[in-house]
Amino acid sequence: MKEKNTNMNSPARTTALAVALVGMMLSMSGCNQLAARDQLNKGVDAYRSAHYEEAIGHFQRATELDPSLPMAKTYLATALAQNVVPGLQSPENLKNANQAITIFQQVLSQNPNDVNSVKQIAGIYFQINKLDDAKTWQKKVLAIDPKDAEAAYTIGVIDWMEAHKNLLTALQPAGFNDDGEGNVKVPKKVMASLAEQNGPLIEEGLQYLQQAVADRPNYDDAMTYLNLMYRAKANQDYGNAAAVKADLAAAQDWTTKAMGARKLNEEKKAQTPGGITMDSNSKSN
Numbered sequence: 001m002k003e004k005n006t007n008m009n010s011p012a013r014t015t016a017l018a019v020a021l022v023g024m025m026l027s028m029s030g031c032n033q034l035a036a037r038d039q040l041n042k043g044v045d046a047y048r049s050a051h052y053e054e055a056i057g058h059f060q061r062a063t064e065l066d067p068s069l070p071m072a073k074t075y076l077a078t079a080l081a082q083n084v085v086p087g088l089q090s091p092e093n094l095k096n097a098n099q100a101i102t103i104f105q106q107v108l109s110q111n112p113n114d115v116n117s118v119k120q121i122a123g124i125y126f127q128i129n130k131l132d133d134a135k136t137w138q139k140k141v142l143a144i145d146p147k148d149a150e151a152a153y154t155i156g157v158i159d160w161m162e163a164h165k166n167l168l169t170a171l172q173p174a175g176f177n178d179d180g181e182g183n184v185k186v187p188k189k190v191m192a193s194l195a196e197q198n199g200p201l202i203e204e205g206l207q208y209l210q211q212a213v214a215d216r217p218n219y220d221d222a223m224t225y226l227n228l229m230y231r232a233k234a235n236q237d238y239g240n241a242a243a244v245k246a247d248l249a250a251a252q253d254w255t256t257k258a259m260g261a262r263k264l265n266e267e268k269k270a271q272t273p274g275g276i277t278m279d280s281n282s283k284s285n
Contacts, residue, residue, distance in 0.1 A: 159205030
């Protein structure tokens with residue numbers, strides 16, 4: 001009879017053990033979550049103090065302790081991105097860049113409309129001179145937020161950079177440099193070679209820079225690049241004196257607008273209150 005009772009109690013003991021194990025797992029999970037949040041907070045403190053390597057270590061530990069912790073991956077990728085040196089093509093720098101991009105893409109796999117991650121990826125590609133990729137990701141920013149003036153501006157800048165590089169590549173072997181005025185003294189055959197390369201870049205660049213100014217009317221940097229882009233268009237209109245004249249007039253007009261907008265922006269910045277801000281709990285004596 002006793003043996004029978006023992007067998008009958010076996011399922012109960014198994015259930016009790018399972019419950020205990022689940023309780024232990026939940027307890028461990030809770031401890032890990034608390035530890036992960038502690039690592040996250042320490043990482044934020046280190047990041048704010050510009051101790052990026054230390055911040056990366058804390059954020060990595062946070063993601064290991066609690067992979068589901070909100071913002072942990074974003075913070076880790078942001079800290080890695082902060083370590084990317086613009087223009088440096090060393091293996092270590094590219095490793096940091098690619099690691100940050102990969103983590104931001106993991107964030108996007110969970111939230112495809114996380115515009116911050118899309119912007120970060122675009123910015124990293126720009127820093128490591130992968131301009132085509134940078135432009136592609138800036139267009140993804142605009143797909144999420146069509147009014148993002150910085151994304152439109154950056155696309156225009158990239159188009160000008162590529163067009164100007166093509167121009168110098170054509171001019172320098174022939175013994176010329178860009179005069180910024182249409183390069184009318186350069187042989188026709190040299191300038192003609194640029195038409196197919198630079199035409200689409202100039203057209204697209206003008207479109208996005210004008211969009212940037214339309215969305216941010218005081219965008220002096222975009223106005224400055226509109227000046228440069230119209231000078232690039234003057235090269236494209238080589239041989240058409242009237243068109244070149246109109247391009248250069250437009251360039252000068254945008255230079256004037258950029259100077260005016262910059263002055264207004266600086267005045268507005270100077271009028272912004274600075275110094276110590278009183279705490280809402282402060283009391284007057």
